Amino acid sequence: xxxxxxxAAVLRLLAAGPGRLAxxxxxxxxxxxKGTTHGILRTLQHVGFVDQDRASGHYGLGPAMRRLGTSQLxxxxxxxxxxxxxxxxxxxxxxxxxxxxxxxGQVLVVHHVFRPDDTFQTLEVGAxxxxxxxxxxxxxxxxxxxxxxxAAHLDRFTRRTILAPRTLAAELQRVRGAGWAADVEExxxxxxxxxxxxxxxxxxxxxxxxxxxxxxxxxxxxYRPHQQLVAFVRDAAxxxxxxxxxxxxxx
Numbered sequence: 001x002x003x004x005x006x007x008a009a010v011l012r013l014l015a016a017g018p019g020r021l022a023x024x025x026x027x028x029x030x031x032x033x034k035g036t037t038h039g040i041l042r043t044l045q046h047v048g049f050v051d052q053d054r055a056s057g058h059y060g061l062g063p064a065m066r067r068l069g070t071s072q073l074x075x076x077x078x079x080x081x082x083x084x085x086x087x088x089x090x091x092x093x094x095x096x097x098x099x100x101x102x103x104x105g106q107v108l109v110v111h112h113v114f115r116p117d118d119t120f121q122t123l124e125v126g127a128x129x130x131x132x133x134x135x136x137x138x139x140x141x142x143x144x145x146x147x148x149x150x151a152a153h154l155d156r157f158t159r160r161t162i163l164a165p166r167t168l169a170a171e172l173q174r175v176r177g178a179g180w181a182a183d184v185e186e187x188x189x190x191x192x193x194x195x196x197x198x199x200x201x202x203x204x205x206x207x208x209x210x211x212x213x214x215x216x217x218x219x220x221x222x223y224r225p226h227q228q229l230v231a232f233v234r235d236a237a238x239x240x241x242x243x244x245x246x247x248x249x250x251x
Contacts, residue, residue, distance in 0.1 A: 009202025016147030199246030
């Protein structure tokens with residue numbers, strides 16, 4: 001059963017992307033070992049569901065699977081699974097919580113829990129965030145959720161916004177290695193955010209959950225996110241992933 005789920009996740013990833021993917025990209029996106037991923041690809045290639053470009057060695061859908069469809073989870077379904085864990089995350093961290101997924105090259109906020117204090121706050125459900133300058137977006141980019149790719153032109157929001165494609169690529173590699181992302185004044189001066197991936201069956205990343213608050217609360221004096229907050233966010237992401245059937249791969 002696990003092998004079937006992983007094979008389905010590979011197919012959904014290839015169906016959602018704009019082009020062919022290298023073995024390493026597929027393995028990173030699904031949090032699988034390269035050997036395991038290669039075995040799945042060889043099996044799918046043998047039955048005609050996947051083909052491999054001879055020149056680049058990259059993989060894409062075979063002719064029989066061109067119309068596989070998208071990997072994007074229905075936003076209402078994602079919200080319904082995340083809602084039970086978002087409120088406890090806000091209570092544990094004392095910060096606002098957002099759940100997002102990819103829509104039209106941006107982060108769509110599908111659920112938002114207010115910071116548990118008496119300050120004025122605005123509901124952000126339905127808001128759009130930049131993929132490259134938000135913690136939620138970095139997670140979605142790093143794991144190619146719904147085929148997310150960086151925009152050709154990276155807009156500047158603050159002096160700390162990442163603008164160089166090479167710098168962004170290095171940051172996304174770090175996100176995949178760590179299993180979480182941060183945005184420290186990259187989108188809004190004075191604000192910082194932490195996010196982690198939400199996985200569904202087969203380990204496919206379908207969304208992200210994170211917290212957002214003032215830099216002095218979220219980070220230490222060196223602008224590094226507090227590890228306790230990172231742990232809380234990752235715990236919530238694992239819990240949501242468990243509900244969606246992606247527990248084993250939810251690192």
